Amino acid sequence: MTELENYIHSYFKVFPDELTVISSLFKLTSLKKGGYFLKPGQICDLLSFHKSGYMRVFQPKGDKKITQWISYKGFFITDLRCIHFNQPTPYYMQALTDCEFYTITRDEYKSLADRLPRWHEIEKLCIASYFTVMEDRVFNLLSMPAAERYQHLLNEHPELFNQVPLQYLASMIGMSPETLSRLRKSTR
Known part of the structure; x- marks a missing residue:
């Protein structure tokens, strides 16, 4: 079984x-390091x-770039507003490292409703x-x-601290890079 099949089977009991x-x-x-999966204004159909690999989801706000999420092995990546509502994204989705994905197009995704009676469930x-996850x-x-x-981030996802620039992690958890640096030093 591929990672995708293991994930779907274990979480959704198909x-x-x-x-x-x-x-x-x-x-x-x-997607190669530095490449974009999606840019603002585009409509994602994947x-x-x-x-x-690791992917950063971020949005510019003034002179800052706010990291909304770091995606990595075991997560899905898309913009639901694009897939379901055909609206353009406000986000950049950029590869921080070389990345590999299992990818389905919007049309193939929508065809699952015709192919599987339990698809909506x-x-x-x-x-x-x-x-x-987002509520938490x-x-x-x-x-x-x-x-x-x-x-909490260190306990849940320690691997991120070895793979992702700290300023992106700081932004993702709502603090300045200087605050994150101070916290790291105080816990060593």
Whole structure:
């Protein structure tokens, strides 16, 4: 089983025949370091499952670039407003390293509803699982002091600190790079 198949099977309890249909539509794609998966104003027609590498999702705000998310192995990447509502994205999605993905086009994704009777149930579970991740992130940003946000990210995703520039991680958890640097020094 590929990483994609393992993920879908373990999280969404699909049947083997459903898994075969779903995974047959995803194709292995790649993006070189520095390349863009998506830029503001574009409409994304791809949904990709991250196989390897690191991708930064960010948006310019004044003279800053705010990191919304760092995507890596085991996460899906797209802009749902594009896929579902055909609206342009406000985000940049840029490869921080060479990346590989399992990718499906919007048309192939939409065809799953015709191919699988349970597709809407499976899709709802997938979207709900990612929605809960985002709810937790928002709650943590609003309720935790900076030191707790740093410690939470370090405990949950320590590999990010070896692969992603610290200023991007600081932005993602709502603090300045200087604050993150101070917190790192104080916990060593």
